[in-house]
Amino acid sequence: MDGVPPISPGEEHDCFSKVINACDQLCDRVPMRYPLIIGLVLLGFLLLVWGRNLQATRHVSDRAYDLVLSTLLSHKVPAVSVEQIASGEFHLLDARASREFKVSHIPGAIWVGDEDFSLDRLTGMAKHTPIAVYCSVGYRSERIAEYLRQHGYTNVVNVYGGIFEWVNTGHPVVTPAGDVTETVHAYSKLWGVWLTRGARIY
Structure with a gap:
């Protein structure tokens, strides 16, 4: 742990x-x-x-945020920390809405969406590929990760704490053009309280 x-x-x-x-x-x-x-x-x-x-098999840096995640998530999917995905061993999938991805995302991530998710967006990706799925906090991405595992993707994990924890721990996010930015889509004012660094927009 x-x-x-x-x-x-x-x-x-x-x-x-x-x-x-x-x-x-x-x-x-x-x-x-x-x-x-x-x-x-x-x-x-x-x-x-x-x-x-x-x-919970993973934890985040903020105690209150950690409590929220431990009750919010089902923990049915293996989870990884933001430090683990920073190593570059995983293909990153962004399971947020398109408008959130366009504000900023983790470098190298591929947008796959959530409500409009389609397996077609993974065309050409082998089912044994190491995949890490993230969203704002880990809730939407956990559902997508579970769906992928049910459809034969054998090496899929959820990013615990999501892009919020990524930014909170000092990692960069980029625009679709590849430029580093401080701006992060905070999903909503309710959930945005857990984003403690960067510039929030809604």
Whole structure:
């Protein structure tokens, strides 16, 4: 397991302190029987998050982002870190929307899309080729990677943390013309909070 170690219970408490405080305030305003229910639901949620985080085989640099990824992703597809794809051993596939790719992408990546994905875009690529699929955070790319594996591509992995983690750790992105740029499509303002470097656009 590379990257940062799994999150400890203490660190997880820090990540969710605001949630706990909000629940405390809510409990002060509701009938006595409900705080216990709220507490049990919150405890179950924290145990789920901690368990999923321990299940993850890869981790990213930001603790809160790591927690989000560990619960968001299914972990059905082998994952690699951004450091591993920087070595150049994988053919990179970009599973974002075309408009996102046109803003910037990881150097050498081939756009394949997500909702409009087609296997035709991989014509000529042998099914044993080492392939790493990425998107913004790893959710869309995980689905595409799983689809490829179901269709006979035997060496496909998901890039854990996606292009956000690539940029957050100081790696360059380029325009379609090949020029290095600071601009990254952040998908949405909700998800863009996990892009901590570069210039976000939506």
